[in-house]
Amino acid sequence: MLDVQVSPSLPRFAFGRYDEVILDGISYRATDCSDDGYILVRTDASDVAESFSHAVLSQRVINGTLEHRRDEFLSQHARRRLRQPTRELSTLSPKTQRKAKNHEALVLAFLELEKEGKVKRTEDATKEALEEIKFRAGKYYSIASEADGGQFARNTRVSPEKVSASRLLKRVAPYSRDGLSALYGQDTQNRRERRIGPDELCLLTLTIRNYLSPERPSIADIVDDVSRAFRAENLRRKALFEQGSAGQGSGQPTSYLVPPSRETIRREINKLDPFEVVAARHGLDAARKKFAPVGTGMTLTRPLERVEMDAWKVDLKTIMSEAGIWSMLDEEEKAAFGLDMGKKTRWFLVAAMCATTRCILAMKLARAESGRAAMQTIDMIVRDKGHWADAVGTLTPWSMSGTPELIVTDAGSGFIDFDTRTAATDLGINIDAGPAGMPEFRGRIERMFGTMAGSFIGRFTGRTFSNTIAKGDYDSDKRAALTSEELSEALVRWVVDVYHRRPHAGLGGETPLNCWTRLVDKYGVAPMPSLERRRKALGTRTKYTVTKTGITILGIRYHSDALARWFMHARDPEVRVRWYSEDLGAIAVELDGVWVEIPSVLTRFRGQRAGVWLRTVREIRAAYAAEAAVSEAIIARTMDHIVALNANAMARQGLFVEDFSEERLKKLDATLMIGFRVEDTPRAATVPTGEDGLGIDLPTRRSPGADHAQPEASSGPDICEATVVDDVYDVPDLDDDWSIGEK
Structure with missing residues (x-):
C-alpha cells in the first residue's frame, strides 16, 4: 500500500472521448460521465461496459494502478505513434538518447535564432548561421544527463561538432510538430518509401504552386491542372519515344509518368507554408493579421491546460x-x-x-x-x-x-x-x-x-x-x-x-x-500517471550488477523469476535500473532491451519512501549494532515507530529537494549499509516437542482442552483432514520483544 494520505475532497478526472484508460491491464474508453462516476467500455470489441465511481477512480490513481493516455485513439495521434518510438524516451539506450540530445540542442538553438530574425528556414541561411547555432547549442548540450556517461566535465561548455544544414532543417519541422519524441525517429527499414517517383514528384510540386494565386483556385481546380500537366508530359514523352523508334531526331525511349491520386495532391497542397498560402491568396496584410501575435494573450478554459x-x-x-x-x-x-x-x-x-x-x-x-x-x-x-x-x-x-x-x-x-x-x-x-x-x-x-x-x-x-x-x-x-x-x-x-x-x-x-x-x-482533470510510468520517468537512473541473490539497493533485496531466468543466460550481469525514492517496493530493470518491474523480496517496502527507510536503518543500527542481520518484524516495528513519531516533521521536510542521485545512492550503499543486512529468508520453525522427547504433538478438534493431545491411531489416509495444526511459522507478535532473525 502506498504511503500517501488523500485529501478529503475527491478530484474529478477528465477522460475525453478519444482517451484510453487502462485498469488492471484492461483497456477502456469513457462513454458517459455523471456526478457519481464514469461508464467505461472495453476497447476489445466485446462492448462490455463497467461503472466506476469517482472515489474508486481516485483510489486507483493514488495506488498507481490506473494509466491514462490522452487522445490515444485520435487519428492524428495514431499516425504520430507510427513515426515515434513505442517505448518511453527515458528508457531508450544511452546512445539513442545522446543522439536525440545533440539534435534537440541544435534545433533549440536554431529556433532561438529564428525568433530573433537571424536565420531563415533555407539551407543557405542555415549554413551562414551554423557557427552561431553550434555555439548556442552548447548551452543545452553541456548540461549533464544520463546519456553523457560522464564524458563532459562540469562547468564546461561543449558544443556539437558535426552539423549538417540540410539535416538540421529536416528536424526543425518535426520537432515543432511532435516535440522531443520526433527526434528519436525509427529504423529506416520500418519506413515505407514514397511510391511516387522523382519525375512525378517534380512535376507535381511545380504544378501545385498554381494554388498560390490571387484568383484563389480550389483544390479541385489544382487536381485538373495536375491531370492536364501529366497528360501533356506523357504526350511529349510519347512523341520522343516514337521519334527514337523511327530513328528520327535525338529522342530517346522513356517511360510514362503515373498521375498522382486526388488524395496525394491534397496532401501536397496542405504541406505548403500556411503564411505563404495566405499571403499569396489574400495578400500580405491579411497574412500578417492572421499570424501576428495577439496582445490580449491566450485564452485558457480547463484546469491544468497550461x-x-x-x-x-x-x-x-x-x-x-x-x-x-x-x-x-x-x-x-x-x-x-x-x-x-x-x-x-x-x-x-x-x-x-x-x-x-x-x-x-x-x-x-x-x-x-x-x-x-x-x-x-x-x-x-x-x-x-x-x-x-x-x-x-x-x-x-x-x-x-x-x-x-x-x-x-x-x-x-x-x-x-x-x-x-x-x-x-x-x-x-x-x-x-x-x-x-x-x-x-x-x-x-x-x-x-x-x-x-x-x-x-x-x-x-x-x-x-x-x-x-x-x-x-x-x-x-x-x-x-x-x-x-x-x-x-x-x-x-x-x-x-x-x-x-x-x-x-x-x-x-x-x-x-x-x-x-x-x-x-x-x-475534470487528467489523473496522475501510473506508478510504473513514474518510476521509469522520474526514478534515479543508475546501473547495478545482478547476482544470484538478485539486486540489493540500500540493503533491500529485489528478485523475481524473470530476473533469475535472465541471470542464468546473461553474459554481462550489469543492468540499467530505475530506482524511485517514493516507493521502495519495486525497481525497474532493463533485461535484453525490455524494462521489467522487479519487486522487493519483503512486501513491507511497498509504498514506503526512502527517507523513512534511511531513518529506520539508523535507529536499528543504534539499537542492534552488534547484530549481523535484522528480521522483518524489527523493521516493521521500527518503521511504524518512526512514522508515528515524526510523520508531520517528515511531511514538512518533503518540501525540500532530496538528493537521491546515482552518486549518493552508491555512497549510501558503501557507507551506511556496511555490515547491515535484512533477513528476508524464512526463519527456522520453533515448535514444541512431544512429552517423550520424540517428535511433536499436534492438537486436534477432538481434544480442544488438552495442551498436547495424543493423535489417535488410524490407518485411513484422511486423518490429516481432521487435524488442525498451529501455524508454527507465524511472525511473532509485534508487541513481544524484538528479536534478531537468524539465517
Missing part, C-alpha cells in the same frame, strides 16, 4: 535548525540540505501554478536550480498533496493534482535539462522553455512570486532587501528569525489557507480554490 513553473530565490536568510527532525539526520544529509555550513543560507523556491485557475500545484525548496529540483516538482504536481496539508494543520485541503497538458518554464539550467524534458514527455506532458530574459511569457507565476515577496516573506524578520538603498539600516543577518522547517510549514499554510482563498484580480474576483473546484466539476 502550467507555469519557475524558480525564485527566496528573499530571506534562514537559520538552520538543529532540533526536531534535523537531529535525526547524519552529517551527509545535513550537507545535502546545506545544514553543515554553520551559517545563514539562501534557498530557491521552485513552484508550479495552474495558469487557468491560478492555483499553486507544487513547491520545492532547493539550494540551487537543478534538474533534480525540476523533476521532483513535476512529481509533486501530479500527486495528491493531502499529507503535506495535514502535516501543518491547514484549514483547507490541498487537492490540486493531475497530469498537465503543457508546462511552460524559463530557460534556466534545471528546466532545459535533457533528463527533465524526457521525463516530462514520458509522463504525457508537453514541456516548453520560454525565451530567456522574457518573464512576460510566464507572467502569472512571476506575479505570484511578487505577491509572495510582499505578502508572505515581508511578514518575517531576516528579509534581504533587493538593493542597498531599499535596505537602509536594516540588519538582516541579526534578524534572521525563521528556521527552514518553519519556512516550509509557513509556505504551505500561506498557499493553502491564504493565497488559494483570497479573491484574485486575474480571475475577476474569484478565489483560486473556487475557480479550481468550479472548472474541475465542469471539465
Whole structure:
C-alpha cells in the first residue's frame, strides 16, 4: 500500500472521448460521465461496459494502478505513434538518447535564432548561421544527463561538432510538430518509401504552386491542372519515344509518368507554408493579421491546460535548525540540505501554478536550480498533496493534482535539462522553455512570486532587501528569525489557507480554490500517471550488477523469476535500473532491451519512501549494532515507530529537494549499509516437542482442552483432514520483544 494520505475532497478526472484508460491491464474508453462516476467500455470489441465511481477512480490513481493516455485513439495521434518510438524516451539506450540530445540542442538553438530574425528556414541561411547555432547549442548540450556517461566535465561548455544544414532543417519541422519524441525517429527499414517517383514528384510540386494565386483556385481546380500537366508530359514523352523508334531526331525511349491520386495532391497542397498560402491568396496584410501575435494573450478554459513553473530565490536568510527532525539526520544529509555550513543560507523556491485557475500545484525548496529540483516538482504536481496539508494543520485541503497538458518554464539550467524534458514527455506532458530574459511569457507565476515577496516573506524578520538603498539600516543577518522547517510549514499554510482563498484580480474576483473546484466539476482533470510510468520517468537512473541473490539497493533485496531466468543466460550481469525514492517496493530493470518491474523480496517496502527507510536503518543500527542481520518484524516495528513519531516533521521536510542521485545512492550503499543486512529468508520453525522427547504433538478438534493431545491411531489416509495444526511459522507478535532473525 502506498504511503500517501488523500485529501478529503475527491478530484474529478477528465477522460475525453478519444482517451484510453487502462485498469488492471484492461483497456477502456469513457462513454458517459455523471456526478457519481464514469461508464467505461472495453476497447476489445466485446462492448462490455463497467461503472466506476469517482472515489474508486481516485483510489486507483493514488495506488498507481490506473494509466491514462490522452487522445490515444485520435487519428492524428495514431499516425504520430507510427513515426515515434513505442517505448518511453527515458528508457531508450544511452546512445539513442545522446543522439536525440545533440539534435534537440541544435534545433533549440536554431529556433532561438529564428525568433530573433537571424536565420531563415533555407539551407543557405542555415549554413551562414551554423557557427552561431553550434555555439548556442552548447548551452543545452553541456548540461549533464544520463546519456553523457560522464564524458563532459562540469562547468564546461561543449558544443556539437558535426552539423549538417540540410539535416538540421529536416528536424526543425518535426520537432515543432511532435516535440522531443520526433527526434528519436525509427529504423529506416520500418519506413515505407514514397511510391511516387522523382519525375512525378517534380512535376507535381511545380504544378501545385498554381494554388498560390490571387484568383484563389480550389483544390479541385489544382487536381485538373495536375491531370492536364501529366497528360501533356506523357504526350511529349510519347512523341520522343516514337521519334527514337523511327530513328528520327535525338529522342530517346522513356517511360510514362503515373498521375498522382486526388488524395496525394491534397496532401501536397496542405504541406505548403500556411503564411505563404495566405499571403499569396489574400495578400500580405491579411497574412500578417492572421499570424501576428495577439496582445490580449491566450485564452485558457480547463484546469491544468497550461502550467507555469519557475524558480525564485527566496528573499530571506534562514537559520538552520538543529532540533526536531534535523537531529535525526547524519552529517551527509545535513550537507545535502546545506545544514553543515554553520551559517545563514539562501534557498530557491521552485513552484508550479495552474495558469487557468491560478492555483499553486507544487513547491520545492532547493539550494540551487537543478534538474533534480525540476523533476521532483513535476512529481509533486501530479500527486495528491493531502499529507503535506495535514502535516501543518491547514484549514483547507490541498487537492490540486493531475497530469498537465503543457508546462511552460524559463530557460534556466534545471528546466532545459535533457533528463527533465524526457521525463516530462514520458509522463504525457508537453514541456516548453520560454525565451530567456522574457518573464512576460510566464507572467502569472512571476506575479505570484511578487505577491509572495510582499505578502508572505515581508511578514518575517531576516528579509534581504533587493538593493542597498531599499535596505537602509536594516540588519538582516541579526534578524534572521525563521528556521527552514518553519519556512516550509509557513509556505504551505500561506498557499493553502491564504493565497488559494483570497479573491484574485486575474480571475475577476474569484478565489483560486473556487475557480479550481468550479472548472474541475465542469471539465475534470487528467489523473496522475501510473506508478510504473513514474518510476521509469522520474526514478534515479543508475546501473547495478545482478547476482544470484538478485539486486540489493540500500540493503533491500529485489528478485523475481524473470530476473533469475535472465541471470542464468546473461553474459554481462550489469543492468540499467530505475530506482524511485517514493516507493521502495519495486525497481525497474532493463533485461535484453525490455524494462521489467522487479519487486522487493519483503512486501513491507511497498509504498514506503526512502527517507523513512534511511531513518529506520539508523535507529536499528543504534539499537542492534552488534547484530549481523535484522528480521522483518524489527523493521516493521521500527518503521511504524518512526512514522508515528515524526510523520508531520517528515511531511514538512518533503518540501525540500532530496538528493537521491546515482552518486549518493552508491555512497549510501558503501557507507551506511556496511555490515547491515535484512533477513528476508524464512526463519527456522520453533515448535514444541512431544512429552517423550520424540517428535511433536499436534492438537486436534477432538481434544480442544488438552495442551498436547495424543493423535489417535488410524490407518485411513484422511486423518490429516481432521487435524488442525498451529501455524508454527507465524511472525511473532509485534508487541513481544524484538528479536534478531537468524539465517
